[in-house]
Amino acid sequence: MIWTSANVRRIILDTAGRILQNPHAGLPSAVSAELDLYRDVGLDSISRMELAAYLNEFFGVFDTSVENYLLAGTTLDHWVNCILRARSQVDDYLTFRTSGTSGAARTVRHSMASLLHEARFLTTLLPRPDRVISLVPANHIYGFIYTVLLPALWDVPLCLLADVPATAITANTLLVGTPFTWEFAYQSLLAGKSQPCRGVSSAAPMSPGLFDQLISASVSLTEIYGSSETGGLGYRHRSEAPFTLFPYVTRLPEEPVRMCRTDTGASFPVPDWLEWVSATEIRVLGRLDDSVSIAGVNVYPAAIRQVISECPLVANCDIYAKADVGVQKLYGAVQLRTLTEANRDAFLHWVRQHLSAPEIPQNLYIY
Template sequence: MSAGLQPRSGWWQSDDALARVLCDLIAAEGRRLRVSLRLPPGPWPRETAMETLGFDSLDRIALAAAVSALLHMHESGLVDSMQSAPGFGAWCDAARAALDRVHARLSFSTSGSTGAPRSCTHALADLEAESDEHAALLGATPGTRIARILSAVPAHHIYGFLFTVLLPSRLDVPVLDIRPLSPGAVAACCRPGDLIVAYPELWSAIARGAPAGWPPRVTGVTSTAPCPAGTARALTAAGLHRLLEIHGASETAGLGWRDDPAAPYSLFAHWRRLSDDRLGRPGSDTATAMPDRVDWCGPRAYRVRARHDGAVQVGGVNVWPDRVRDLLCRHPDVAAATVRLMNEVEGRRLKAFVVPAAHVTDLAALRDALEALAATLSSADQPRAWRFGPVLPSTTMGKAADWTIDDPETAPVRSPSG
């Protein structure tokens, strides 16, 4: 066992870790059931009654099913004990009892918002092996022992589970939830040796607002989407010791890492390359598809091009711009539309370019109507910048092209053939 690593024990034996996982999962599922639901910050006290959180008996059935799906409680035969449990602490006790019986696998949900989330099952042993690699990477430089983990991500997603549940268990360090903090306050709360687990949008906000200079040996981790190279360079130039970027997906867990935005990703040791788009684990004949199109730079190094399924990440959530486009195109006043992710300078939200139908003369009214339509989607799916024009942006070769969001809207309004 490497120096500084604790013997591996069941992650669910930690009251804090189990409470954070269940609290984040219940909160996320509760918001899915009731969009307007407002819950207090977690983890909640053990005596918190589920009714006081706003959950009725039908809600509790759905919540228990979500917990069972993640933890495979149905395999233990104890799933019914959770539905009847009166308080949050009793829910944690029921989950622990089930995990004491069966804990070999977990099934994480994809962060899809526009599309239906998918269940992705992983062997706990595989996740623990990856977590050991994380521990080795983060302790590879002398004097870089992690003191605390500052988490800006939910513990029930696979990224959060790896870095804020399994890793602190292995390193025996505390976890501090920094989600309530503003980006500018994150650097101020850091101590020497802290590890910040966040995502590209938050890192960009921290880079813009953080003072020059960080405490010694503060390291960052980022995942869920590509981190803009300018953000990574700005953070390290300001004194962040290191920013580790993890490439992976809910379906695969971590695949590779890098700590230089100009470098390719290095394949984690628990993967081996089978072909240009397939990986396998040592000792297994099972092939795993890469979630993205990649260019290999060597036997174990690659650069990411784009996802196979067309998804992009907004705030750590998978979003499918084509599905948002299809929704906009169903409006009778829209002749055509395209939706894409803003570029690094513009931000990390969606933007839309709309070709109005020939009869439209009031752009302001059309924009209001489309914003109301988009408001039926999750926050991550909603375009935050709109442009209108007679034809969709294209190159001289007729291929779809990007557009800037600071140009004035095109006028007069004409039909696509006008």
């Protein structure tokens, strides 16, 4: 059964975590149904309205009866019951948001039929685990398919990494992460050790170095290529290998490149430059637009440069992306009109107010 109270709670708290910029709203995987979104989670009236807007959009609650009004209560149980009732009335689509920041996140609607078709294929691609451990939010399409649909189809338990001791990770445990969360998992759990388990990574390109480190730590890793707009498109098990397309994904004979899902007939443009190794194998060469992926989020250096230039303290700035050991990082050089310690601190405060964490250059030279 897909729509359980536990799954809906996870999606609500992961969406709240996006608003609070705190994964899973800082809570463990098991929480009380009486948890209060204001008192216990810290969502004020404005942020609750934002959360309700996200969830109404995600679940299509507004397409159902008026009794499913989320803002009529503040307990998690009330919100879960509204959503469960809404999905019992209409269960045709879900609406996800892309991970773009400066590029403005867009909404993408996927049918439940297409999401379930992908998940059922994945149950044949990936061996059934004893449990799934999530390092990703369930309100993203990748997290939803791999940490909501797959555990339900496999009928295996799901938990968060923070709730699981390292000794509970076995060779038949599946960890679901992104390159960013896999790097955290490697540094905190796997560095210099052998920890046999299975893993899946998606949402951004994984660097060959990290891929090889995980393989050396006895992680049986599968990397998935896809996007919020397209869903999963292909997979590989080695960093040097091309991606093999999912069996229901084909290329259309037109330019620019479009893909087609033979199960639904839906077609869509591909967001990346591709090298076609064969009719069913591709290498991903880079984005078609000017975005770069930072911690699994698409950011736009030109837009970041524009935002920083609007700070009254700034005379000139340059923002650019560069790969460091296969991982894209943002670099910046900012000239202040008057360089003092007070102006430097004020500028950094201004940056934190106007840019999200992935948009702030990790290497920022101020002069």
